[in-house]
Structure formats: C-alpha cells, structure tokens
Amino acid sequence: MSQCKPYVIGIDMGGTNTEVAVVDTRGKITASATFKTCDCLEFEDFVLSVGKACRRVMGEVGGPQMITGVGIGAPNANFYTGNIENAANLPWKGVLPLGERLSDVLDLPVAVTNDANAAAIGEMTYGAARGLRDFIMITLGTGLGAGIVINGELVYGSDGYAGELGHVKIRRGGRKCGCGQNGCLETYCSASGVARTAVEFLNTRSDDSLLRQSDPSAITSKDVYEAAMKGDALAKEVFEFTGNLLGEALADFVCFSAPEAIILFGGLAQAGNLLFDPVKRSMEENLLPIWKDKVSLVSSSLKLSEAAVLGAAALGWKAK
Amino acid sequence: MSQCKPYVIGIDMGGTNTEVAVVDTRGKITASATFKTCDCLEFEDFVLSVGKACRRVMGEVGGPQMITGVGIGAPNANFYTGNIENAANLPWKGVLPLGERLSDVLDLPVAVTNDANAAAIGEMTYGAARGLRDFIMITLGTGLGAGIVINGELVYGSDGYAGELGHVKIRRGGRKCGCGQNGCLETYCSASGVARTAVEFLNTRSDDSLLRQSDPSAITSKDVYEAAMKGDALAKEVFEFTGNLLGEALADFVCFSAPEAIILFGGLAQAGNLLFDPVKRSMEENLLPIWKDKVSLVSSSLKLSEAAVLGAAALGWKAK
Numbered sequence: 001m002s003q004c005k006p007y008v009i010g011i012d013m014g015g016t017n018t019e020v021a022v023v024d025t026r027g028k029i030t031a032s033a034t035f036k037t038c039d040c041l042e043f044e045d046f047v048l049s050v051g052k053a054c055r056r057v058m059g060e061v062g063g064p065q066m067i068t069g070v071g072i073g074a075p076n077a078n079f080y081t082g083n084i085e086n087a088a089n090l091p092w093k094g095v096l097p098l099g100e101r102l103s104d105v106l107d108l109p110v111a112v113t114n115d116a117n118a119a120a121i122g123e124m125t126y127g128a129a130r131g132l133r134d135f136i137m138i139t140l141g142t143g144l145g146a147g148i149v150i151n152g153e154l155v156y157g158s159d160g161y162a163g164e165l166g167h168v169k170i171r172r173g174g175r176k177c178g179c180g181q182n183g184c185l186e187t188y189c190s191a192s193g194v195a196r197t198a199v200e201f202l203n204t205r206s207d208d209s210l211l212r213q214s215d216p217s218a219i220t221s222k223d224v225y226e227a228a229m230k231g232d233a234l235a236k237e238v239f240e241f242t243g244n245l246l247g248e249a250l251a252d253f254v255c256f257s258a259p260e261a262i263i264l265f266g267g268l269a270q271a272g273n274l275l276f277d278p279v280k281r282s283m284e285e286n287l288l289p290i291w292k293d294k295v296s297l298v299s300s301s302l303k304l305s306e307a308a309v310l311g312a313a314a315l316g317w318k319a320k
Numbered sequence: 321m322s323q324c325k326p327y328v329i330g331i332d333m334g335g336t337n338t339e340v341a342v343v344d345t346r347g348k349i350t351a352s353a354t355f356k357t358c359d360c361l362e363f364e365d366f367v368l369s370v371g372k373a374c375r376r377v378m379g380e381v382g383g384p385q386m387i388t389g390v391g392i393g394a395p396n397a398n399f400y401t402g403n404i405e406n407a408a409n410l411p412w413k414g415v416l417p418l419g420e421r422l423s424d425v426l427d428l429p430v431a432v433t434n435d436a437n438a439a440a441i442g443e444m445t446y447g448a449a450r451g452l453r454d455f456i457m458i459t460l461g462t463g464l465g466a467g468i469v470i471n472g473e474l475v476y477g478s479d480g481y482a483g484e485l486g487h488v489k490i491r492r493g494g495r496k497c498g499c500g501q502n503g504c505l506e507t508y509c510s511a512s513g514v515a516r517t518a519v520e521f522l523n524t525r526s527d528d529s530l531l532r533q534s535d536p537s538a539i540t541s542k543d544v545y546e547a548a549m550k551g552d553a554l555a556k557e558v559f560e561f562t563g564n565l566l567g568e569a570l571a572d573f574v575c576f577s578a579p580e581a582i583i584l585f586g587g588l589a590q591a592g593n594l595l596f597d598p599v600k601r602s603m604e605e606n607l608l609p610i611w612k613d614k615v616s617l618v619s620s621s622l623k624l625s626e627a628a629v630l631g632a633a634a635l636g637w638k639a640k
Binding site: 085133134148150151153155156157158159160161162163164165167168169172179180181248251252253255256257258259260286288289290291294 | 405453454468470471473475476477478479480481482483484485487488489492499500501568571572573575576577578579580606608609610611614
C-alpha cells in the first residue's frame, strides 16, 4: 500500500536552520521550505513549525495522501528511540521525543537518525557512495561526525550511537574536548579544530602570517582557508597538520571495517586539495600493507545543503 | 536437502597444530582428530592430512553423507576468496587456495575464515556472546586479532580483512611491529607484547623482581603471569601497563560500533583479574559519558581449544 505513494518528506534539522523537502523516488526535491530552528523557544514550538512547513510542501504535491513517510536527521538523534538526547547544539535540553511528536502531528510514519547518518544515507542513495557496500562518511563541520556503512547497511550499534568517531583519541592527553575527555579527534580535525590549530601556531611561533591581522579569538576555518589560498605558509601548515592527524585516524578506521572508500563531507571538506592531499598521504603512510592504494578517499558529490535532507528523505521510504 | 544432514566439520588450523572435529547441531563435538601443521612440508601435504583426518572423524558418524559442510578457521584466511594470504605464522608462503583445495579433496561445501573470526562465531553460537547482536571479540595470543559482530553478522569488510584491530596505532611512533609500522596495539597488548614490556621494565628499572632470575630473551607472558601471581610488583605493573593500553583502545572501538559487550579471549585473557581489572578501569576512564558502565567486558566462556573449532563448525552449516 504505502509503497505506492510517490513522495517522501526529508527534514534536515540543524542548530540554526531546519530544511523540509518533498522528494520523489528519483531523489529530486519537488518542494521545500526552511525555517529558523533557533526561533523556536520551546521544543513544542519546533514541532509545530515542522508541522506547518510539512503541510505547506505536501500541499504542492497533492497532500499527505501522496507521502509514504517522513525521515528526519537531527543532532544527537537516536534511530532506535526516535529521541534527541542531550544535544549540545540545540536550545532545548534533555531528552526530546522527536519521532513520537512528529508522527502525532503529521499522522505519517516517521524515521529519525542523527545528521551524520542522514548524510551517509544521502551519499549512498544519491551521491558518491552509490553502489558502495562498505564505506565511512566523515562529516567535518563544527565537530566531526561519521556514518559507517557495512554490507550496505548503516551501523547503529547496540544503542543507536555507533559512529562517534569524533571522540576517538588521536592524541592521548591532548586538547580538551567538549565531551569532557582529552585528545579527541574532533578537537583537531573539524572546522573548530582548524581554528584552534591556527591560534596555537600563531601563539607559539613568530613567523609572519596573514592571520596575524585578525583577532585570534575570532579566527575561523574559513579565514585559515582563505589565507592558505593566498599562499600563506602558516595557514597551509595548519591544513597539513590537520590532514596529517585525520589520515592517521582514517588508517585506524580502515583496520576496523575495511571500507572500499572514505568520503569526506561538510564545510571543511570543501577546502579541497589543501586538506585532501595531506589526508591521503598520511592515511597511506599509516595503512597496513594489505590496504595501501586500495581505499579511495573521495569528496562528497552532493551539495552541502542537500545531502542531509536527501538522506533523511531516503530514510523516509523505510519509516514505519 | 543439505540442511538435513546432522553434522558439520570444524577445523581449527594453527601454526603448530590443526584440530578437526565433527560437531552436531547442538555444538557437541562427536569425534575429533589432531595433527601437527608444522609436520607438513608443503601446503599440499597439509591438504592431504586434513583430508585424512576428516575421513577418520566422518567415519565415526556414518561418513560424508552425514555432513552438511566444512568450516575452517586459519591464520590470514579470507572469507571471500577462501585463500590464506601471506600468513606470517605458517611454513608455506604466498597465496594458498585453502577453500578450493579442501573442497576438491573432501567433495563437500567448504567455508573459510580467519582464526579470530572463527573464535567470534564460536562465541556467538555457543559461548559468552549467545544472544548478543553487537559485540567485539578480542583474541589475545601471540598477536591481537578481532572478530567484530554488528547486528548479528560478522563484519568482513569490502575485502574480507575487517577487524585487524591489532594494527590500530595505540602509541604513535611506538614499538616496531611485524607489519612494518610502529606503535601497533599488538606490540603492547598480546602475549609477546607482555613479554616485551617485562623486558623493557627490567632493562630500564633497578627494582627487584623474580623475573630477574630469567634470561630476558626467554621471558614469556606466562613467566610474567606466574611472577605476578606470586606478588611480584614489577610483573603486576606489566599487567597494569598492558591493561591500561588495551582499555584505551577498547574505548576507541566502542566509538565505532557501540557494542553491548567486548569479549577477551586467548591465552593472555586467562590472566583473569590481573588483566581485566586494569582494562576495565582504563576503558571506563576513556569512554564517552553515554557509554560509561554500559559496555560489558567479559571473558570467553569457551575452552581455549574449542572456540575456534566450534566457530569453524558453525560456519560449516552455511558453507556452499
């Protein structure tokens, strides 16, 4: 029955914006709407805003009777429980029953997953990972997230939290992480990690850099990227340093699941060869001989803004 | 058809001994035979010896018509190809077509996997992991191997080599590993790693130890264990050190697949609390808050000699 309905709704919930889209069976976005997540004072306001946006986009394709299901990717969301659990980047705290409330409000089947997993599903369904059965998608945003696919299936683990690769320790006793531990991968290999490295370099070195014109507390990974593109040596070294650590970590991840490819995604991945060259070199240097030159390192082929919403939509086909 | 035959053959191929057993549907070993792997000068001699041993044990249950299939766990064996590929601990080099040759000689379906995966399947089918859908089995022998189970299925990865957790880097630039890299987990956390740590401690410290009575080049993990059981402080510290590193590594592995349990198996795991206490403490210290006190650390419940042969047998039911 429900499989015959020609559309799904994909929702990408971010800390700042939430995007809602109606997607057809071929992955085409037919209608979409966006609203500010942070304008919703209470979680319940957010639920009502999602409901409103969904009704608007469904209206453009003939209403709810045309929709098979709804998929939503959200920070710290759990596939098994449908809850958002203690998300650091959302204004509402505690455990939020996202799946249950959306399913009440929309009267449609809803499937929930976290944002990194949604992006991995998007990439597998419509992007660079089409046809791959074993890959790891690394999302390099403010933090570092991962979606791990083994044998064509996303890995959720026993509790829905598998793929927290941002919290693998890459430097024992290293940088303090928001999780309370030290040396976590995301304290180095993420947009905020790049900014942190730049500030460390500026503070501990005396060589010239375009970045010295900026207030250190305001430096972003974008500033570092722009300086590096202008040939700034210090900024280029920041990317070398970041890529080196990420390559080391990726070689360890390969030991785990022997993927055919690793896909880098997110704002920082757009730095292109500045990041990819050192990551690739460092990964190859650290791989066991059996894997040398065998694991592709590729960039996401989806638009940054579309991967998560398309992945969430792909999940919507399976919502129950 | 074939599912009706009441027995399988499980084969555990080690560098020293090979054990062949007929196993019934309930995991009971009905007949078994052992021969010395290292007595076989050529790989083809080994194939013929396996054939002979299989015919002997099959004879005790009514012959090959009673056998559904054959499973074999072997060092560096690949589930997908059925080949042994460049095994360091076997007398024959290169790529050995184990599955193909055994299937020729026995005229039965044969399934091949590596020894750590066979042990994980044994544990899942008959041991401490019965009923678990997400666990990691760590085998602590001469090296460190792993069998990773996600959603009730063993992870082979894109090429059959998933689970090479002995080669995750636990100390960048650390001990030289047989694989050509430095700082691999198995250079610290394995029987040989324990012996290496003991020798390092003896060489760099001056405190008394029972181990000083031994020739340093001949110290084994068993010597360290026995000294520790007699209260030797240095030997106990060797286990603390080993457990500490292993706990750090396990906390990283949890980030990957969020298992409900980690099972330690193999000679070194028999050191009991000497090893388990520091591993557990270190793992808990390094876990993300969401996993604290949630991941069981357990000892294999199978006899050392039986896990691999039972796991291989369990694989035999699915041989095609």
